[in-house]
Amino acid sequence: MIRFVLAFLVLGLLISCGKDEDKENPKVEIISPTGLDTPAVGIDSLLLNFKLTDNTNLSQYSYVVKDSFEVKYDVGSRFIDGPKYEHRSYMKFGGFGGVQKLWLYITVYDRTYNKTVVSKIFHIQP
Numbered sequence: 001m002i003r004f005v006l007a008f009l010v011l012g013l014l015i016s017c018g019k020d021e022d023k024e025n026p027k028v029e030i031i032s033p034t035g036l037d038t039p040a041v042g043i044d045s046l047l048l049n050f051k052l053t054d055n056t057n058l059s060q061y062s063y064v065v066k067d068s069f070e071v072k073y074d075v076g077s078r079f080i081d082g083p084k085y086e087h088r089s090y091m092k093f094g095g096f097g098g099v100q101k102l103w104l105y106i107t108v109y110d111r112t113y114n115k116t117v118v119s120k121i122f123h124i125q126p
Contacts, residue, residue, distance in 0.1 A: 022112040026054040030104065033122040045090035046124060048074070052085045054110040061108040065091060067100060093124070100124050 031049040048065070052058055062077035074091045104120045 022056050022110065022114065024055045025114045025116045026052055026058060026108045026110050028052055028106050028108055028116055028118045030106070030118065030120050033104070033120070033124075035120055035122050038123040038125050045092045048087065048089050048091060048104070050087050050106060052080070052087070052108050054083050054114075057081060057083060057111045058085055059109045059111050059113075061085070061087070061106065063087070063104065063106045065102055065104050067102055073102065 029051040031051065032047045048063070050063075052061055058080045060077065060079045063075070064072055065074040066072045073093065074089075076087075076089065078087075101121065101123055104122065105117065106119075107115065107117045109115050
């Protein structure tokens with residue numbers, strides 16, 4: 001009988017001390033490029049800037065910039081820690097003709113493997 005009561009108390013203690021489950025997905029705010037602009041890159045570079053936030057802790061993110069033919073112009077990933085992170089990098093382009101339509105895909109995970117995937121279509125010109 002004492003074992004039963006002791007086991008019941010231990011189980012109750014474990015349940016009451018358990019952490020709440022994190023079911024909230026991370027959030028992504030794309031700052032640059034915007035979908036409304038058609039920046040001219042030429043020999044310059046294009047700024048990739050986005051903010052990642054989570055209600056607890058972020059874990060990792062990855063991004064890719066590609067065209068409609070699946071040609072990848074820029075790829076990156078990183079393990080991160082903390083509830084906020086801001087990515088800033090610059091893409092350099094080789095030669096291409098005409099206005100080019102590109103897609104930016106961002107995937108971010110938090111510590112409990114909640115996942116968010118966002119995409120943005122934007123245009124560049126030589």
